Amino acid sequence: MLRLDVVLSRGRFTLAAQLEADAPVTGLFGRSGSGKSTLLAVAAGLARPQRGRVELDGEVLFDSERGICLPAHRRRVGLVFQDSQLFPHYSVRGNLLYGCRRPGGNGVFRFDDIVDLLELAPLLQARPRQLSGGERQRVALGRSLLAAPRLLLLDEPLASLDQGLKAQILPFLKRIKDELGLPMVYVSHSLAEILHLTDRLALVAEGRVVAAGVLQRLVAEGRLAEAKVAVPENILAASVVGHDPEGGCTEMAVGGQVLRVPMQAQRRAGETAYLALAAGDVALARHAVAGTSIQNQIGGRVVGVREFNGAMRIAIDAGAPLLAEVSRHACAELDLREGAQVYCLIKARSFHYLTDGWDGGDGSSGAPSSQENDA
Numbered sequence: 001m002l003r004l005d006v007v008l009s010r011g012r013f014t015l016a017a018q019l020e021a022d023a024p025v026t027g028l029f030g031r032s033g034s035g036k037s038t039l040l041a042v043a044a045g046l047a048r049p050q051r052g053r054v055e056l057d058g059e060v061l062f063d064s065e066r067g068i069c070l071p072a073h074r075r076r077v078g079l080v081f082q083d084s085q086l087f088p089h090y091s092v093r094g095n096l097l098y099g100c101r102r103p104g105g106n107g108v109f110r111f112d113d114i115v116d117l118l119e120l121a122p123l124l125q126a127r128p129r130q131l132s133g134g135e136r137q138r139v140a141l142g143r144s145l146l147a148a149p150r151l152l153l154l155d156e157p158l159a160s161l162d163q164g165l166k167a168q169i170l171p172f173l174k175r176i177k178d179e180l181g182l183p184m185v186y187v188s189h190s191l192a193e194i195l196h197l198t199d200r201l202a203l204v205a206e207g208r209v210v211a212a213g214v215l216q217r218l219v220a221e222g223r224l225a226e227a228k229v230a231v232p233e234n235i236l237a238a239s240v241v242g243h244d245p246e247g248g249c250t251e252m253a254v255g256g257q258v259l260r261v262p263m264q265a266q267r268r269a270g271e272t273a274y275l276a277l278a279a280g281d282v283a284l285a286r287h288a289v290a291g292t293s294i295q296n297q298i299g300g301r302v303v304g305v306r307e308f309n310g311a312m313r314i315a316i317d318a319g320a321p322l323l324a325e326v327s328r329h330a331c332a333e334l335d336l337r338e339g340a341q342v343y344c345l346i347k348a349r350s351f352h353y354l355t356d357g358w359d360g361g362d363g364s365s366g367a368p369s370s371q372e373n374d375a
């Protein structure tokens with residue numbers, strides 16, 4: 001486990017962060033400039049805090065009071081950046097062997113196994129300039145792994161890749177997680193990207209870890225807004241119930257309700273999936289509606305009403321919290337006020353799987369998004 005409690009001031013920016021990363025993968029999520037990379041640099045030993053303590057698996061890496069500061073090369077912490085930072089004059093094999101030669105590169109992961117895991121065999125003789133961005137990232141991962149890290153820090157490793165390449169690299173990251181069991185801290189400002197690897201998040205804003213935990217809990221407690229990154233207005237943690245191939249839907253349980261959402265036949269019953277839903281895609285009625293083509297009709301109670309950008313945001317307790325957006329006229333017409341019984345009408349195709357949106361890193365997941373996540 002990585003445990004960190006540090007203060008580092010650099011110009012006008014101060015990192016004053018506490019983090020406990022004990023999950024197989026911890027996602028660091030926050031907007032640009034919030035301090036995610038600085039936090040990784042502190043853990044890796046590339047930036048020295050003025051005060052505090054950093055501990056990995058019980059070993060003290062840094063302790064300002066005791067004057068301990070283990071140099072980066074003795075920490076056995078791997079760091080992979082968005083630009084792979086390979087040595088241009090070495091072949092792929094040379095770059096990988098450099099990983100093996102570094103202090104601590106004591107063969108925890110064998111060369112051939114890593115080459116197999118990351119499917120690098122056909123590339124071994126090539127120079128970095130002859131590789132695609134995705135291939136270069138695979139080599140950078142391999143080089144890091146061969147230095148036998150106890151922890152792998154990934155600083156937006158997919159940020160410089162187009163969507164197709166991102167999708168190609170992710171399975172390799174999953175392999176590292178599943179087959180090597182190496183703990184990772186994964187930095188991104190794309191929630192969709194992080195969710196491919198983990199739903200354990202630490203939210204970073206203005207140099208602090210403002211909240212941490214499982215996404216489901218952070219959503220339920222309304223903490224996601226603290227990351228100050230655009231996220232879909234509704235994020236629902238849903239559990240797969242089954243599939244209806246004829247209706248083209250997958251059925252998902254959320255807060256005691258069963259929702260019909262676009263079918264993803266590969267998902268297994270009981271599996272958790274995160275669904276994004278725009279507030280504007282939730283229509284409201286005061287009575288159950290008969291004879292409608294809309295597949296989801298969910299009863300709930302209004303728990304909050306307020307104006308937002310000229311429309312009305314209606315917070316509803318429907319087993320899970322839901323946010324709807326209606327016009328001021330509709331709000332008055334339906335007499336929507338706290339305590340009112342409502343029915344939420346939602347088309348199946350209004351739901352998006354949060355992991356599906358390759359969103360270029362703004363966390364919006366392809367679904368409409370809001371700076372203000374008040375679901």
Ligand SMILES: Nc1ncnc2c1ncn2[C@@H]1O[C@H](COP(=O)(O)OP(=O)(O)OP(=O)(O)O)[C@@H](O)[C@H]1O
Nearest residue numbers: 010011013030031032033034035036037038039189
């Ligand atoms: N060497 C430095 N000297 C002074 N300030 C720095 C230095 N490096 C980073 N900063 C500042 O520290 C703050 C945090 O930067 P950091 O790179 O950690 O943020 P980040 O969350 O990783 O951002 P991004 O997502 O854009 O990579 C920023 O305001 C940045 O300008």
